[in-house]
Amino acid sequence: MKKILSNLKPYWPFILASLIFIFCQAMSQLMLPSMLADIVNTGIVNTDTGYILAVGGKMLFVALGAVGAAIAASYCSSRAAMGFGKSLRESIFEKVESFSLNEFNKIGTASLITRTTNDVTQLQMVAMIFFRMVVMSPIMAIGAIIMAVSTAPSLSFVFWIVVPIIAGVIVVLSKFSLPLFRAMQLKIDTVNRVMRENLTGVRVIRAFNRVEHEKKRFNAANIDLTNVAIRVNRLMAIMMPLIMLIFNVTTVAIVWYGSLKINAAIMEVGDLLAFIQYAMEIMFSTMMLSMMFIMIPRAAASVERIKEVLNMEPEIVDPENPVIPKEIKGILEFDDVTFKYPDAEEPALSNISFKALPGRTTAIIGATGSGKSTISNLIMRFYDVTSGKITIDGIDIRDIPQKVLRSWIGYVPQKSVLFTGTIAENIRYGKEDATDEEVRHAAEIAQASEFINGMKDGFDTMIAEGGLNVSGGQKQRICIARAIVKKPKIYMFDDSFSALDFKTDAKLRVALSKETKNSTMIIVAQRVATVMNADQIIVLDEGRIAGIGKHKELYENCETYRNIVLSQLSEEEIA
Ligand SMILES: Nc1ncnc2c1ncn2[C@@H]1O[C@H](COP(=O)(O)OP(=O)(O)OP(=O)(O)O)[C@@H](O)[C@H]1O
CATH class of the missing domain: 1.20.1560.10 (ABC transporter type 1, transmembrane domain)
Structure with a gap:
């Protein structure tokens, strides 16, 4: 009261x-x-x-x-x-x-x-x-x-x-x-x-x-x-x-x-x-x-x-004695992480350990419900781990103020969310003071320039409530540009290429890898074609790691991965 x-x-x-x-x-x-x-x-x-x-x-x-x-x-x-x-x-x-x-x-x-x-x-x-x-x-x-x-x-x-x-x-x-x-x-x-x-x-x-x-x-x-x-x-x-x-x-x-x-x-x-x-x-x-x-x-x-x-007391709170490093490399590590959603019976993730390095792409693949988005939720600290820890440059993310942590990460959610306003305003959501040039450059990498320039008002085109006047794939690319304009240390793409055709998906990843040479890339995906060139692929199966490695090794040694590959690619593509 x-x-x-x-x-x-x-x-x-x-x-x-x-x-x-x-x-x-x-x-x-x-x-x-x-x-x-x-x-x-x-x-x-x-x-x-x-x-x-x-x-x-x-x-x-x-x-x-x-x-x-x-x-x-x-x-x-x-x-x-x-x-x-x-x-x-x-x-x-x-x-x-x-x-x-x-x-x-x-x-x-x-x-x-x-x-x-x-x-x-x-x-x-x-x-x-x-x-x-x-x-x-x-x-x-x-x-x-x-x-x-x-x-x-x-x-x-x-x-x-x-x-x-x-x-x-x-x-x-x-x-x-x-x-x-x-x-x-x-x-x-x-x-x-x-x-x-x-x-x-x-x-x-x-x-x-x-x-x-x-x-x-x-x-x-x-x-x-x-x-x-x-x-x-x-x-x-x-x-x-x-x-x-x-x-x-x-x-x-x-x-x-x-x-x-x-x-x-x-x-x-x-x-x-x-x-x-x-x-x-x-x-x-x-x-x-x-x-x-x-x-x-x-x-x-x-x-x-x-x-x-x-x-109501928020469960996720900032630490009393926060650690705020001036500069970070972006080494992201999961150390024996187990996580159970509140009210859930079973953990969504169990004993997950891996290291994602700057300048490298770490891809996460697995069937639906295997826990891929949960990993991104934990990295963003939308939830806290039940046991184990997640660190960035060795610092537990619970010791970093949420604002600082999130300022390091360029997050593209699974479900594209746009706000009422122009396309440029939506991209600037990632960096308020981004110049027109930066906005255009981010759109270029996200393979969004072409369709934006094709619109009558270009970057000044108004996005309707909920982004109803752009297609699913266009929406996704604006969301990707929003993350790129931020120039973050860590990129977190949560199944963010799913609405793109294979050609655009490939072009985007090539452009992205040139732009983000020193950033840590984490790509969650369902499509093998999206992940097969990654430096390391983490295969999830019902919340557990079924294998970690490169495409070739995993194809040979990890049954879960092989099954996913076989269900999606033809013999020539695999070869
Ligand atoms: N808010 C929640 N509360 C309780 N359980 C949840 C919640 N969100 C997800 N889960 C459960 O956690 C498990 C992992 O879900 P998650 O969304 O991480 O899967 P995913 O691999 O990303 O799936 P998809 O590819 O379909 O997006 C699922 O069994 C799901 O039912």
Whole structure:
């Protein structure tokens, strides 16, 4: 909670100003009924027009003051609440940025989006009303009780009956509403998740004619959310008429009892009028407070969900005593590495040891699911090894700050990811201050220049959201250029040539080897043609190393490798 509330800190001047204005508004509003009583008791009873005009003028002045204070309070509380929301969203975003892949998996992307948007909006709304109502209502309620009791002490017993009844109604209803509000946020998560899957998977959905199925899935989630919302609103629907009934019965009781007093000449008409107005203020304030009780549980559900994100400790953290060498050679070594994904039964990698040297190409090949991408995940420190260690120039990568480690590596993921922006901007993602020449050169090596220059706007061509306006192979080459422009010490290509035709794949590797003479190259691939010229090939089989060596040796000595080769190459190609 402290972490959430700390986001209010920068806005305390607005909160303070809003409280002062609210106080002024409450005071002005409290003065009005007693002035009205004065007009009736003195002005009207004595038919003193001058008095009526004088006090009426004062009333107008006070009422205008109340309006001004209300506007100012509203402005200040809105500024504070909106600022709070902005700052909270920033905090969540920053926290999420520090998550390792495991934390993303735990909460889920759709839920993280809802928590950053919808849940924060809930808190923002509550904060705005909170500043106004929680301060205004008690001041008004207490002030009105004091004024009412001093105006007509004999009628004040009414409050001892009415206020507890209103409070009781609210407490009971809020007990039912909390679980419903919690459920509602979860349902919003589900709607978002289904929507997200539908938008990203639209091509597959259409290709497999599953539009109807997806409609049903979305409808189910949507109806689920609607049902919970209806139940919540049913509670609200009960509450408002109940409170209005209490309001009206109370007014009737006051008028009836008051008129008896007036008849008996114990009370003046003006005092009864003032008393009714104070009674209204008291009941209205109690109702507003009760609305807070309804909103607070809803906000509490959102607070819980935001707290879960803010309190989640990322598993991958920077070392306390980091080692940051000025210069590295790029010798990457796996030393008896075993790794099990969180929640997985079996390790994805077992006892992996190898050394990748600068100026050499190390290729990793194996069947699907053999653990190739897991190796790249570990090198990037998206996950930490379960046992053993990975070193660069002899330094355990857990002793190197993540930022520094990742600055040494040019990573091309298995699934190409591009961002909305121009092609040049996407390539510059690898090196922010890369010159146009550097960008062009990187594209040249990545065999991307030709198709980029063929586009109407060349390097300034806009990439649509998710890179939908370029082909799979083009996307891959832009991603490769992004890594090349960085001029890293270590290249990590995770099955990054899979969408390229054989000719482009070969040309790219030749151009790359010229450019990266002193860099350590790690190429994960499924295709034998991509790896067969590597200086060393690591053959993975169900998370274990089945063989390490050059193409020829492995073909002769490693059965797993031979089987992969035989399944892909013809006799002449092997020879
Ligand atoms: N996040 C994860 N949580 C649990 N298990 C995982 C996770 N990611 C991968 N695995 C498992 O780890 C094993 C190795 O997966 P990995 O992605 O490294 O294989 P791969 O050789 O790269 O396969 P492919 O060639 O199909 O990409 C597989 O059995 C897979 O099911």
